[in-house]
Amino acid sequence: MATVLGIDPGSRFTGWGIVRANDNELHHIAHGVIKLGDKAMELRLREIYIGVSDLISDNEIDRFAIETSFVSDNPQTAIKLGQARGVAIAAAAVLDLPVAEYAPREIKLATVGSGRATKEQIQYMVKVLLNLKDAPNTDSADALAVAICDLHAKRYQSSIDRGLRPR
Amino acid sequence: MATVLGIDPGSRFTGWGIVRANDNELHHIAHGVIKLGDKAMELRLREIYIGVSDLISDNEIDRFAIETSFVSDNPQTAIKLGQARGVAIAAAAVLDLPVAEYAPREIKLATVGSGRATKEQIQYMVKVLLNLKDAPNTDSADALAVAICDLHAKRYQSSIDRGLRPR
Numbered sequence: 001m002a003t004v005l006g007i008d009p010g011s012r013f014t015g016w017g018i019v020r021a022n023d024n025e026l027h028h029i030a031h032g033v034i035k036l037g038d039k040a041m042e043l044r045l046r047e048i049y050i051g052v053s054d055l056i057s058d059n060e061i062d063r064f065a066i067e068t069s070f071v072s073d074n075p076q077t078a079i080k081l082g083q084a085r086g087v088a089i090a091a092a093a094v095l096d097l098p099v100a101e102y103a104p105r106e107i108k109l110a111t112v113g114s115g116r117a118t119k120e121q122i123q124y125m126v127k128v129l130l131n132l133k134d135a136p137n138t139d140s141a142d143a144l145a146v147a148i149c150d151l152h153a154k155r156y157q158s159s160i161d162r163g164l165r166p167r
Numbered sequence: 168m169a170t171v172l173g174i175d176p177g178s179r180f181t182g183w184g185i186v187r188a189n190d191n192e193l194h195h196i197a198h199g200v201i202k203l204g205d206k207a208m209e210l211r212l213r214e215i216y217i218g219v220s221d222l223i224s225d226n227e228i229d230r231f232a233i234e235t236s237f238v239s240d241n242p243q244t245a246i247k248l249g250q251a252r253g254v255a256i257a258a259a260a261v262l263d264l265p266v267a268e269y270a271p272r273e274i275k276l277a278t279v280g281s282g283r284a285t286k287e288q289i290q291y292m293v294k295v296l297l298n299l300k301d302a303p304n305t306d307s308a309d310a311l312a313v314a315i316c317d318l319h320a321k322r323y324q325s326s327i328d329r330g331l332r333p334r
Binding site: 040041042043045046048049050069071072073074075076078079080081082083084085086087089090092093094099 | 207208209210212213215216217236238239240241242243245246247248249250251252253254256257259260261266
């Protein structure tokens with residue numbers, strides 16, 4: 001059994017999702033969005049740090065997963081995203097969680113089965129895979145998707161470690 | 168009296184400097200560099216967070232100061248710098264310190280007296296202003312310079328608040 005916190009960082013909305021796997025079964029634990037609004041930058045970063053720390057402490061999280069950094073053409077956007085991303089990662093690393101990064105293509109493959117999936121397809125497949133009544137909002141869906149991707153990747157890895165072919 | 172921690176963030180070397188002002192006199196408290204080496208990114212961010220938190224707790228810091236984000240043409244560099252920068256700011260904000268940002272030009276004006284000063288001129292003037300035996304390394308000198316800039320800016324502001332013309 002493993003419980004993974006996935007994060008979709010942003011300087012205005014930071015999505016999060018928690019997924020647990022028992023053997024091959026995925027279980028949705030919770031998801032949500034840390035809404036950062038128009039506060040001063042340092043107060044937003046403070047909230048991301050405290051929010052992620054609390055999610056980890058309150059939910060017995062084993063691993064932390066995040067999308068590899070999205071490359072923006074705009075360096076100011078890249079700095080802002082980097083700040084939010086770095087703070088979320090630091091919150092996990094200070095609590096000694098393993099941190100894994102996945103490329104958008106890997107995340108899409110693990111959830112939708114195609115590296116070119118749309119946002120809507122990810123939302124839909126996250127709903128199906130986790131047996132949810134409604135599709136989560138896009139920030140939470142992306143966070144749940146990266147958590148699912150991590151659980152897939154680690155299952156695959158542990159099959160290899162045991163000398164089995166992945167199913 | 169006020170004690171300011173200045174930070175010059177980087178993903179390989181994060182410079183820091185602590186300066187105290189009593190009335191108009193500047194006192195050097197300490198400076199150094201958090202060396203991050205080639206560790207995994209999350210372990211570097213962890214070290215920045217813990218390093219900055221410890222500096223604040225151990226030195227009765229009143230305020231935190233940092234240069235406004237340097238705009239790189241390379242978005243990957245911007246993300247990495249943003250990550251280091253965000254983590255240092257979050258460490259201060261979680262401990263409820265006021266955070267101030269200064270443009271490179273303001274920092275150069277406050278230390279060297281010219282908005283176009285070189286790295287070497289900053290190192291030299293930081294040494295003179297703080298009465299140091301040797302010039303600090305560039306990362307620490309930049310961190311001390313932003314702390315000096317904050318003490319200048321706040322002195323100026325408090326003169327205005329008291330209805331006095333700044334000297």
